[in-house]
Amino acid sequence: MVRKTKTTQPLTTAQQLGSLMKSARDIMRKDKGLSGDLDRLPMLTWVMFLKFLGDLEQIHEQEAIMAGKRFRSAIEPPYRWRDWGAKEDGITGDELIAFINNEEAIRPDGTEGPGLFAYLRSLQSSNGGNRRDVIAIVFKGVVNRMINGYLLRDIINKINGIHFNSSEEIHTLSHLYESMLKEMRDSAGDSGEFYTPRPVVRFMVEVIDPRLGETILDPACGTGGFLVETFNHLEKQCKTVQDRETLQTKSIFGGEAKPLPYLLVQMNLLLHGLESPQIDPLNSLRFPLREIGDKDRVDIILTNPPFGGEEERGILGNFPEDKQTGETALLFLQLIMRKLKRHPKPGRAGVVVPESVMGDIGVAQRIRQELVETYNLHTIVRLPRGVFEPYSDIQTNLLFFDCFGITKGIWFYQHEVPIERQSMRNPCYTRIYPLRYEELEPLLAWWENRKEIHAAWYVPKSEIVARGYSFDFRNPNRTETEYAVPTSIVSAIKRPLDRAFNSFAELVPKANSLEALLNDKGFRRALGTFLVRVRQGATVEPDRVYKQITVRLYGNGVVLRQMMLGRDIRTRPQFVAQAGQLIMSRIDARNGAFGLVPNELDGALVSQDFPLFEINTSVVEPGFLALLLRSDQFAEACKRASRGTTNRKRLKEDLFLTETVLIPPSDIQRTVVDLLGLMRSTVNEVLTAASAANEAIRALANYIFE
Numbered sequence: 001m002v003r004k005t006k007t008t009q010p011l012t013t014a015q016q017l018g019s020l021m022k023s024a025r026d027i028m029r030k031d032k033g034l035s036g037d038l039d040r041l042p043m044l045t046w047v048m049f050l051k052f053l054g055d056l057e058q059i060h061e062q063e064a065i066m067a068g069k070r071f072r073s074a075i076e077p078p079y080r081w082r083d084w085g086a087k088e089d090g091i092t093g094d095e096l097i098a099f100i101n102n103e104e105a106i107r108p109d110g111t112e113g114p115g116l117f118a119y120l121r122s123l124q125s126s127n128g129g130n131r132r133d134v135i136a137i138v139f140k141g142v143v144n145r146m147i148n149g150y151l152l153r154d155i156i157n158k159i160n161g162i163h164f165n166s167s168e169e170i171h172t173l174s175h176l177y178e179s180m181l182k183e184m185r186d187s188a189g190d191s192g193e194f195y196t197p198r199p200v201v202r203f204m205v206e207v208i209d210p211r212l213g214e215t216i217l218d219p220a221c222g223t224g225g226f227l228v229e230t231f232n233h234l235e236k237q238c239k240t241v242q243d244r245e246t247l248q249t250k251s252i253f254g255g256e257a258k259p260l261p262y263l264l265v266q267m268n269l270l271l272h273g274l275e276s277p278q279i280d281p282l283n284s285l286r287f288p289l290r291e292i293g294d295k296d297r298v299d300i301i302l303t304n305p306p307f308g309g310e311e312e313r314g315i316l317g318n319f320p321e322d323k324q325t326g327e328t329a330l331l332f333l334q335l336i337m338r339k340l341k342r343h344p345k346p347g348r349a350g351v352v353v354p355e356s357v358m359g360d361i362g363v364a365q366r367i368r369q370e371l372v373e374t375y376n377l378h379t380i381v382r383l384p385r386g387v388f389e390p391y392s393d394i395q396t397n398l399l400f401f402d403c404f405g406i407t408k409g410i411w412f413y414q415h416e417v418p419i420e421r422q423s424m425r426n427p428c429y430t431r432i433y434p435l436r437y438e439e440l441e442p443l444l445a446w447w448e449n450r451k452e453i454h455a456a457w458y459v460p461k462s463e464i465v466a467r468g469y470s471f472d473f474r475n476p477n478r479t480e481t482e483y484a485v486p487t488s489i490v491s492a493i494k495r496p497l498d499r500a501f502n503s504f505a506e507l508v509p510k511a512n513s514l515e516a517l518l519n520d521k522g523f524r525r526a527l528g529t530f531l532v533r534v535r536q537g538a539t540v541e542p543d544r545v546y547k548q549i550t551v552r553l554y555g556n557g558v559v560l561r562q563m564m565l566g567r568d569i570r571t572r573p574q575f576v577a578q579a580g581q582l583i584m585s586r587i588d589a590r591n592g593a594f595g596l597v598p599n600e601l602d603g604a605l606v607s608q609d610f611p612l613f614e615i616n617t618s619v620v621e622p623g624f625l626a627l628l629l630r631s632d633q634f635a636e637a638c639k640r641a642s643r644g645t646t647n648r649k650r651l652k653e654d655l656f657l658t659e660t661v662l663i664p665p666s667d668i669q670r671t672v673v674d675l676l677g678l679m680r681s682t683v684n685e686v687l688t689a690a691s692a693a694n695e696a697i698r699a700l701a702n703y704i705f706e
Helices: 014-029 038-068 093-101 118-119 130-140 149-159 167-188 200-206 227-234 241-252 257-274 328-339 363-374 437-448 461-468 486-511 514-521 623-627 632-640 653-658 666-704
Strands: 104-106 112-114 215-218 251-253 278-280 298-301 348-354 376-382 396-403 409-414 456-460 525-526 531-534 545-551 560-565 574-576 583-585 594-596 606-607 612-615 658-662
Touching: 014 038, 014 167, 014 612, 038 130, 038 149, 038 167, 038 257, 093 104, 093 118, 093 149, 104 396, 112 118, 118 130, 118 328, 130 257, 167 257, 167 409, 200 227, 200 298, 200 348, 200 437, 215 227, 227 241, 227 251, 227 257, 257 278, 298 328, 328 348, 328 363, 348 461, 363 461, 409 461, 456 461, 531 653, 545 583, 545 606, 594 623, 632 653, 632 658
Parallel strands: 215 251, 215 298, 251 278, 298 348, 376 409
Antiparallel strands: 104 112, 348 396, 376 396, 409 456, 525 658, 531 612, 545 560, 574 606, 583 594, 583 612
16 A cells, blocks of 8 residues: 655545536537547546656655655656646647657646657656556556547546545545446446456455465456455554565556556556556467466466457467357356366456356357366356346356365355336346345355255255266255244235325325316426527547447337447448437437437437437426426327428428427426336335235145145
């Protein structure tokens, strides 16, 4: 952990830090070079990265002076943060953009020399330590996408208000940063990467239980979820200066080949207290398995390797001929097996794998056989669908194995969505109802005291071998679920009904005048009074990947259409869609092709066939607007505003904005939304309780007539 010096500046509170970060992001929204969180968070990260390094180097410089030692900075003048970033009235506008972007530029001290990024990319460790190599690697993959130097100066001044020499502020900022990472992951949509939910990460680290002095690796670390959780786990074990030195330099290792996640994991680990993250910036699969020896092995591997990717032919040559495959998860599984220590202390691993690994034949089957016959695969946790929403609905499993002998049998544990969080139509986790850590507490309790229960069962090795080394075993105890007694079920059904009755008694009188209001012409409003047409043009770069969205018919919402390189986007011009905007299809608006842009598609591109509208929420409540978009009156307005022949009708925006709809006052809008929300939640609770009752009755009947 970095030794923090006291700052003479007043500490920034959590609320102020949150406000500061929000202000910075709001400023970035004004820059035409950025579109969505996929651009904004990396931009914010590299600025924070340089401010963090500036503060860190000043701490080390002060310590060196006090110790009478010579200090050599990793970043030299005039490229240090204090030379160009810390001065509120420092370089700005085009001069700032040129200093950052250009190969040669006028530097803050008035001299000519390499631009900031050009200098940072040229750093080498021979001139000042390993940190220089890390900085060079980070900035090889960084691009400044902001084009307005005055806005960029505003961002820099905001970040300059963060004190990275304060443990308290860094702790608060680390939580803010994690929330921003989640937003960026959500906005990534179908990016081909699955980010591991925090409850799964926390559970895996807790049961593997890394100990100080062990080496821990995540060879596909992404933004560092496993490494951060492991660092926090080990930090609690530190008692001495030597312990902290071990944690900082000899414990945590990662691999991440993509430039953006590499930058993000560096910042994530720095913010959580790891002073010099040791992250390999190249493909972890690049080494032939046969060349990985004892010196390359580690005590623990915790990872969620990429699923379904494809590797180049040269990478496949690093694996045995009979185990070469296009499934990246299987390649990583072989690497993990090879990288675990066998002596003096056997290593252990926890790995997330897709459902296909469990039962596929061919290469997958041969790898499973090696895992059973050479390693001790002791536990498989089967997760339900939806755990990885919104990144994927693929079903996943957690494999836990070690090098303590060979497999004698496997314990399986089937985690299910708690019945109170299920609906009859969707018994899985969703983006709205994600997995929560406390729902894994029964699994944690079972882990320490293993026995066969309704969720857990044991399969001996002989049965696994007889099934061709398949791991695709279903729960044989599924019908033995422990059900509530009938009286509690009756209570469970009665409780939401009583609560709903009391609430309706309070809400309904407020809505009695609703019908009269809706029929009153005075409450008809033109759509143009709360919808404003926007056209934020996009500058499409040929080598950049963009999200393109479309709108489904009949109210089925806004979805990702495809990911495309800029050079492949033929339709021009393109426009930037922002979260919360109303988007419509000119061709199919009359058929219900309209909806609100969700957060995960913020910054996506659309053609001029999809007009976008900002919403004035002072006129229409967001919840009421969602109801309005599903109403007959809005559908009719779209039909009336569409002109042309039967097969070539198009929405005319000018006509559309003059169409009128019934909009009651805000208090009535909120009442309507509250009533419908109450009805929906009541129905879901009753259906859930009724489903439990049905299962209990069936189980009772089976017991009686067995």
